[in-house]
Amino acid sequence: MTPFTYSKAQDAADAIRRSGAAGTKYLGGGTNLVDLMRETVEQPRALVDVTGLSEVIEERGGGLFIGAAARNTAVAEHLAVRRRYPLLARAILAGASGQIRNMATVGGNILQRTRCIYFYDNEAARCNKRQRGQGCDAIDGFNRNHAILGASPACVATHPSDMCVALAALDAVVHLKSATGERALALTELHRLPDDHPEIDTMLEPGELITGIELPPLAFASRSTYRKVRDRSSYAFALVSVAAALDIRGGVIRDIRLALGGVAHKPWRAMEAERLLRGQSPSKEKFRAAAEAELAAANPLRDNAFKIELARRTITAVLVELAGDHA
Numbered sequence: 091m092t093p094f095t096y097s098k099a100q101d102a103a104d105a106i107r108r109s110g111a112a113g114t115k116y117l118g119g120g121t122n123l124v125d126l127m128r129e130t131v132e133q134p135r136a137l138v139d140v141t142g143l144s145e146v147i148e149e150r151g152g153g154l155f156i157g158a159a160a161r162n163t164a165v166a167e168h169l170a171v172r173r174r175y176p177l178l179a180r181a182i183l184a185g186a187s188g189q190i191r192n193m194a195t196v197g198g199n200i201l202q203r204t205r206c207i208y209f210y211d212n213e214a215a216r217c218n219k220r221q222r223g224q225g226c227d228a229i230d231g232f233n234r235n236h237a238i239l240g241a242s243p244a245c246v247a248t249h250p251s252d253m254c255v256a257l258a259a260l261d262a263v264v265h266l267k268s269a270t271g272e273r274a275l276a277l278t279e280l281h282r283l284p285d286d287h288p289e290i291d292t293m294l295e296p297g298e299l300i301t302g303i304e305l306p307p308l309a310f311a312s313r314s315t316y317r318k319v320r321d322r323s324s325y326a327f328a329l330v331s332v333a334a335a336l337d338i339r340g341g342v343i344r345d346i347r348l349a350l351g352g353v354a355h356k357p358w359r360a361m362e363a364e365r366l367l368r369g370q371s372p373s374k375e376k377f378r379a380a381a382e383a384e385l386a387a388a389n390p391l392r393d394n395a396f397k398i399e400l401a402r403r404t405i406t407a408v409l410v411e412l413a414g415d416h417a
Contacts, residue, residue, distance in 0.1 A: 092130065098139040102267050102301050108138045109297045110269075116140045116299060118159065118198030121190050126203065130212050131220060141195065144302060147171070152307035158197030158300045162253065163188070165196060175305060177314035177333050181256035184318040187325050197300040200254055200264065200280070203291060204247035204355075205327055206236070218244045219288045226288075234393040235329065238401075239385070240354040245288030246391060248352055249281060250327050255351035256316055258359050259333040260305050268298040277303075281356035288355070310337035310345060317408050318351070319400060328352035330401045336372075336412040343367050348409075353388075353401060360384045363405065372413040374406060381405035 096117075099105035105116065113135030117123060126132035144157030147168045154170055165171055166182040182191065185199075208215040208227045216225040228236055228246050236246040254277065262277040280292050294300075314335035320326040331351035337344045346367050348360040363380040370376050381402045388398045410417050 092127075092133040092135075094127075094134050095136045096139065097136070098142060100142055102140075102143055102299055105138050105140045105143070105299055106267060106269055106297060108136075109299070111136055114138060114297075116197075118195035119161070119190075119193035120198075121186070121194045122198065122202040126210075129210055131210060140197070140299065143197070143299075146302075150304070154305040156196055156303045156305070158195060158302050160196045162186075162191040162194045162196065162199060165253075166191070173312065175256075175260060175308075175311050175314065177259060177311070177316045177335060178253070178256040178305075180316040181252040181318075181331075181333060184316060184328075184331070185252035196253070196303055199251055200257075200277070200300060200303075201292065201294075202251055205250045206247040207232070209247060219247060219284075222287065222289045229391065232393060233391040235327065235352075236391055236394055237354050238388040238390045238394060238397045239350075239358055240283040240356070241389065242284045242286065242288070244286050245284035245355065247284070247288070247355055248327075249354065249356050251357065252316070252318060252328065252331060252351060254281070254357045255328075255331055255349050256333040257303065257305075258357035259314075259335060259347040259349035260308060260311060261347070263304040263306070264300055265302045265304060266294070266298050267301050268295055272301075274304070278357070278359050284355050308335070308347075311335045311347070313337070313412060314347070315408060315412060317404060319404055330397055330404050332401075332404050332408045334405075334408045334412060336409065338372055338413060338416045341371055341416065343370050343372055348384075348405070350384075350401060350405075353397060360405070367409075372409070372417045374410050374417055377409040377413075377417075378402060378406045 115134040143159040146157040318331040335347040350358040363384040
């Protein structure tokens with residue numbers, strides 16, 4: 091492991107002051123960053139511990155605000171999350187092990203990096219995400235777990251977070267702070283597709299710090315769920331996952347939120363499927379047609395074409411479940 095310095099920030103302003111030097115990384119629970127440091131994929135010169143940031147989970151403006159240092163377990167167990175945003179609680183509980191959820195922070199979860207095996211293999215594999223211009227061994231390698239949407243010739247990795255898929259469906263807003271001020275950014279705009287710069291995961295500026303997540307008031311989010319399809323029932327990343335909330339009134343879909351995981355370089359908000367279903371009467375056939383339209387642009391690799399049908403079936407099944415007797 092490359093030598094580095096460590097310091098603990100007292101608050102957000104202190105963390106930002108300490109992050110000025112090149113090669114500095116913020117450290118939350120360390121459940122992803124420390125792994126990457128062990129593999130020499132990440133080699134920071136300095137770590138700034140930000141576990142002293144706010145851990146608050148409280149109702150604000152009709153919605154919910156979650157501090158960046160809140161632990162994943164605390165979020166999943168919070169009564170307001172379970173009652174008002176059950177898809178978020180279920181997504182968190184579907185991710186990792188209980189021990190990791192106890193350590194992982196909300197801010198760190200959002201910024202975790204891909205689990206692509208070629209990204210982690212710093213000794214033998216070429217990876218444009220580690221070093222731009224190297225090439226991508228996943229494209230012609232074992233790519234069963236890789237992206238079918240939004241990929242590029244430079245990178246076909248997928249985003250690993252379950253929580254972020256739920257946050258994308260919920261129109262979550264990320265609160266950010268830097269030396270130049272504060273701003274808010276929709277979570278759907280925070281993560282980037284790879285294009286020709288897969289080494290850049292997010293739209294964060296250097297030294298910018300996540301201070302919290304805001305969930306807007308969304309009454310029908312109480313009728314929501316998260317389903318994760320994976321190779322084994324615990325501690326496995328999604329082949330395909332679906333976060334959905336459905337508002338049906340008078341036999342018509344008044345509103346819908348739908349996001350996919352395991353299929354793209356970022357949490358994939360299924361805007362086309364949402365558009366097609368709003369104003370329609372719910373039915374299994376319409377749900378499947380909307381799923382097919384969303385996946386029309388899918389570009390599978392040698393080993394992962396099965397994800398297209400798997401995603402179609404999972405989207406359809408989740409929406410049928412939420413629709414209940416209406417479908």
